[in-house]
Amino acid sequence: EVQLLESGGVLVQTGESLRLSCAASGFTFRNYAMTWVRQAPGKGMEWVSGINNRGDSIYYADSVKGRFTISRDNSKNTLYLQMNSLRAEDTALYYCAKNFADLPHQPFDYWGQGTRVTVSS
Amino acid sequence: EIVLTQSPATLSLSPGERATLSCRASQSVSSNLAWYQQKPGQAPRLLIYDASNRATGIPARFSGSGSGTDFTLTISSLEPEDFAVYYCQQRYKWPLTFGGGTKVEIK
Numbered sequence: 148e149v150q151l152l153e154s155g156g157v158l159v160q161t162g163e164s165l166r167l168s169c170a171a172s173g174f175t176f177r178n179y180a181m182t183w184v185r186q187a188p189g190k191g192m193e194w195v196s197g198i199n200n201r202g203d204s205i206y207y208a209d210s211v212k213g214r215f216t217i218s219r220d221n222s223k224n225t226l227y228l229q230m231n232s233l234r235a236e237d238t239a240l241y242y243c244a245k246n247f248a249d250l251p252h253q254p255f256d257y258w259g260q261g262t263r264v265t266v267s268s
Numbered sequence: 269e270i271v272l273t274q275s276p277a278t279l280s281l282s283p284g285e286r287a288t289l290s291c292r293a294s295q296s297v298s299s300n301l302a303w304y305q306q307k308p309g310q311a312p313r314l315l316i317y318d319a320s321n322r323a324t325g326i327p328a329r330f331s332g333s334g335s336g337t338d339f340t341l342t343i344s345s346l347e348p349e350d351f352a353v354y355y356c357q358q359r360y361k362w363p364l365t366f367g368g369g370t371k372v373e374i375k
Binding site (some may be wrong): 158191192193194197206207208209213242247252253255256257258259260261 | 269276302305310311312313314317323324355357359362363364365366367368369
């Protein structure tokens, strides 16, 4: 059974940094691209970032480019999102999602339950 | 950025009725469109990918159609568990984008 367990979400102040983690199990992690998607309170979905299976092809939404860094450790079956210079508009539930295949533009076939990030001024 | 516009914003229907949800793209996305279902307090679930392919375990009452800029998700006969919010998402061009969602509520 595929499981994705996000962690690291907390309440932080504007300008601070945070690292989210997503522990994956139930599939061969190194074979699949992974993605972060966020959902602000009461709002719709926003794609944040995607990374291919090897970690050498990475994409970001313009809203986070230059501030967020996605990475993965295939030896630990874990996906990360380093979030710097946090803003109030980054407040959201952050989901980790598994892509269909090795490329990060593929559909998201499994999702975690999310980890909540709140940025307060 | 490709903008996806979903309509209607809310659909009020009774169990057993047919639901037709629309997603329109600001430019062609070929068939690179997916549909997700989200229930309150839950993570989204993939229903349809590449416009018309049902994901694993998705009941046959869910179907998708369309290509280019106009897409439709149809639920042939609503079950109580189908009342939820539905999002379309394109993977044709970076950045990947989602529509604003359609809420299917019980009438």
